[in-house]
Amino acid sequence: MAPSFLYHPVQLSPAAALELAQTAPAVLKSSPSSVSSSPLFSLVGGPEKSEQWIQFENLILACLRTGDDQAARKCLERLVSRFGADNERVQALDGLVKEAMANNNGELEAVLKEYERILSENDTNIPIAKRRIALLRSMGRASDAASALVELLDFSPTDAEAWSELSDIYLSQGLYPQAIYAMEEVLVLAPNAWNIHARLGELQYMAATASGSAANGSHQKHMAEAVKRFSRSIELCDDYLRGYYGLKLVTKTLLSGEDAKTPKQTDEGGFALPDRSTLEKLHELATAKLAEIVRRAAAKERGWRGYAEADVAAARELLAQDTSAVQR
Amino acid sequence: MAQVPAQTIPRDPQLFYWILFPITVVMVLTGILRHYATVLMASSPKKLDKKTTREQRSLAHGVSVRANHYVLSRSSFTARRDALMTAYESGAFLKDQDGRGQPPPNPMNDPAAMEGMMGMMKNQMAMIIPNTLIMGWINAFFSGYVIMKLPFPLTIKFKSMLQAGVATKDMDPRWMSSISWYFLCIFGLQPVFNFLLGSDNAANQMAAQMQMAPPAGQMFGPGVDPNKQFLAEAENLAVIEHHSVLDGVEQRLLEGIKA
Numbered sequence: 001m002a003p004s005f006l007y008h009p010v011q012l013s014p015a016a017a018l019e020l021a022q023t024a025p026a027v028l029k030s031s032p033s034s035v036s037s038s039p040l041f042s043l044v045g046g047p048e049k050s051e052q053w054i055q056f057e058n059l060i061l062a063c064l065r066t067g068d069d070q071a072a073r074k075c076l077e078r079l080v081s082r083f084g085a086d087n088e089r090v091q092a093l094d095g096l097v098k099e100a101m102a103n104n105n106g107e108l109e110a111v112l113k114e115y116e117r118i119l120s121e122n123d124t125n126i127p128i129a130k131r132r133i134a135l136l137r138s139m140g141r142a143s144d145a146a147s148a149l150v151e152l153l154d155f156s157p158t159d160a161e162a163w164s165e166l167s168d169i170y171l172s173q174g175l176y177p178q179a180i181y182a183m184e185e186v187l188v189l190a191p192n193a194w195n196i197h198a199r200l201g202e203l204q205y206m207a208a209t210a211s212g213s214a215a216n217g218s219h220q221k222h223m224a225e226a227v228k229r230f231s232r233s234i235e236l237c238d239d240y241l242r243g244y245y246g247l248k249l250v251t252k253t254l255l256s257g258e259d260a261k262t263p264k265q266t267d268e269g270g271f272a273l274p275d276r277s278t279l280e281k282l283h284e285l286a287t288a289k290l291a292e293i294v295r296r297a298a299a300k301e302r303g304w305r306g307y308a309e310a311d312v313a314a315a316r317e318l319l320a321q322d323t324s325a326v327q328r
Numbered sequence: 329m330a331q332v333p334a335q336t337i338p339r340d341p342q343l344f345y346w347i348l349f350p351i352t353v354v355m356v357l358t359g360i361l362r363h364y365a366t367v368l369m370a371s372s373p374k375k376l377d378k379k380t381t382r383e384q385r386s387l388a389h390g391v392s393v394r395a396n397h398y399v400l401s402r403s404s405f406t407a408r409r410d411a412l413m414t415a416y417e418s419g420a421f422l423k424d425q426d427g428r429g430q431p432p433p434n435p436m437n438d439p440a441a442m443e444g445m446m447g448m449m450k451n452q453m454a455m456i457i458p459n460t461l462i463m464g465w466i467n468a469f470f471s472g473y474v475i476m477k478l479p480f481p482l483t484i485k486f487k488s489m490l491q492a493g494v495a496t497k498d499m500d501p502r503w504m505s506s507i508s509w510y511f512l513c514i515f516g517l518q519p520v521f522n523f524l525l526g527s528d529n530a531a532n533q534m535a536a537q538m539q540m541a542p543p544a545g546q547m548f549g550p551g552v553d554p555n556k557q558f559l560a561e562a563e564n565l566a567v568i569e570h571h572s573v574l575d576g577v578e579q580r581l582l583e584g585i586k587a
Contacts (some may be wrong), residue, residue: 024551032378120374123378124375124376124377124378124381155379155381155382155385156381157377157385157386157389158385158388158389158392165548181404184399184400184404186431187396187399187400188392188393188396188397188399188400188408189392190394191395191396191398193398197399225401225574227578228574228577228578229574230573231578231580231581232573232577233572234581235580235581262406271401271574274578278578278582281582282578282581282582285581285582322378326385
C-alpha cells in the first residue's frame with residue numbers, strides 16, 4: 001500500500017481511493033502532530049522526508065473523494081502547521097477542502113470571493129488561480145473559466161496542465177479548432193506524450209465527424225491527421241489501447257466512407273490521406289492488436305492487467321460490431 | 329633478498345584520543361554548524377512579479393516550440409511561428425516596453441541583482457571562515473606530529489600530501505600528520521553529513537563548490553538584455569526547416585510491427 005501514497009489519487013480507481021482514504025487515521029496517528037524545526041529534533045529524529053508531505057496531500061484528495069471531510073481537515077492541519085497558511089500550495093488545498101465542504105451555491109461563492117481576494121494580493125499565485133478556474137468551471141461558468149485560463153496562459157505559456165484543461169473546456173463548448181490548438185500546445189511542451197498524441201487524434205476525429213465539417217472541406221484533413229496522431233501514439237507506446245482503438249475507429253470510418261476512394265491532394269499544408277491499401281493494413285493491424293489486448297486482459301495475463309476495465313469493455317464492443325457486421 | 333625492514337615509530341597511544349578524535353569531532357560539528365548557518369542565512373527565493381514571469385516563460389515557450397516543432401503539422405507550426413515572431417520582434421512580452429533598445433542597466437545598481445550576489449557572498453563566507461579558523465587551530469596546536477599509519481602502502485607522491493608539516497625525507501608515505509587528517513576529513517565526511525542531516529545538506533563545502541561551477545540561471549541573469557534574447561529567438565524560429573514526425577508515420581508503424 002505504501003507506494004500508492006505517492007500517486008496522484010485522481011488516477012486511482014474508486015476502490016483503491018477508498019482503501020487509501022481508510023488508512024488516514026492510522027497515518028495521522030503514526031506521524032507526530034507537530035513538527036519541530038529545531039536542529040536537535042532533526043538530529044535525533046532523522047531527516048525530514050518530502051514523501052511524507054506528498055502523502056498528506058494525496059490523503060486529503062482521497063479523503064475528499066470518499067467523503068471523509070474530517071480526516072481531510074486533519075491532514076490539512078498538519079500541512080498548515082508545517083508550511084504555514086500562506087504557502088501557495090497549502091492555500092490551494094485549503095480552498096479545495098472548503099469547496100468540498102460547501103453545501104450550497106452561496107458558500108461556493110464565498111470560496112470564490114476568497115480566491116479573488118488572494119489573487120488581488122498576489123496575482124502570480126498559480127495554484128490559487130487554477131483552483132479559481134476549476135471552481136468556475138464546476139459552477140457551470142465555463143466561458144469565465146476559459147477566459148481566466150487564457151489570462152493565466154498569457155503570462156505562463158509553459159504550463160501543460162493549464163493548456164490541457166483549456167482544451168477540455170473548449171471541447172465541452174464544441175470549439176474544436178481551439179481545443180486542437182490548445183492540445184497541440186501541450187504536445188509542444190511534452191513532445192513524446194503518447195496519451196496526448198492519442199487525445200489529439202480523438203479531438204481531430206471529433207472535429208471531423210462534427211456537423212458542418214464536411215461542408216467546409218476540413219473533414220478529410222482532420223481524418224488524415226487523426227490517423228497519423230493515433231499511429232504516432234502507438235509508435236511511442238507499443239500496447240496503448242486508446243491508440244489502437246482510435247486507429248481502428250478512424251480507419252474503419254474512412255474505409256466505409258467515400259473519402260478513401262477519392263483522395264484529394266491538399267496543398268495548404270495539411271496532411272494527405274494515406275492510400276486505401278495502407279488504410280486497410282492499418283485497420284487490420286489495429287483489429288488484430290485490439291483483439292489480442294482484449295483477450296489477454298480478460299485472461300488477466302501477467303503484464304496485461306494495467307488496462308482500465310472500461311477501456312477494455314469499449315474495445316470489446318468495437319470488435320463485436322465488426323463480427324456482427326460480418327455475420328449479417 | 330634483503331627486505332627493507334618496515335619502519336616502526338613508537339607512538340603514544342594517547343595521540344589517538346587527543347589529536348585524531350578531537351579533529352574529527354570538530355570537523356563534524358563545524359559541518360553541522362555550517363549547515364544550520366546556511367539554512368538560517370538563506371534568503372527565501374524571491375517572488376517574481378507577473379511581468380517578469382511572463383517575459384521569462386514566453387521566451388521559454390518559444391524555445392520549446394523551436395525544439396519540438398516536429399510534433400506539429402506544418403500549418404499549425406507556421407501559425408505559431410508567425411505569431412511568436414511578430415510578438416518577439418514587437419517586444420510584446422517585454423517587462424518594460426519603454427526600455428527597448430537602451431543599454432541594459434548596470435547590474436551593480438539593480439537591487440535585485442545585488443541581493444543575489446549577497447546570497448552568494450554569504451555562502452562563500454560560511455565556507456571560508458570556518459575553514460580558515462580550523463586550519464589555523466590545527467596548525468597552531470597539532471603541527472609536526474605523525475599521528476597514524478595508514479593500513480595500506482602508498483607511493484612516494486603521496487608524501488607531500490600526507491606528511492604536510494613533517495619535513496622528514498626518508499619516512500614511509502604511509503605515516504600521516506595531523507594536517508593531512510584534517511584534509512581527509514574535509515573530503516571524506518560527506519556520507520556522515522548525509523546520514524546526520526539528510527542528503528541535501530549544506531555542510532560540505534565540496535558540494536557547494538560543485539554547484540558554483542555551472543552558472544545557473546544565466547539565461548535571465550542580471551545584465552542580459554531580454555529584448556536581444558527575444559530577437560535572437562525570433563531569428564532561431566525563422567530559420568527552422570519544418571519537418572513533421574507525422575510524415576510517413578503509418579509506413580514506419582506498419583514496417584515496425586512486421587519486423
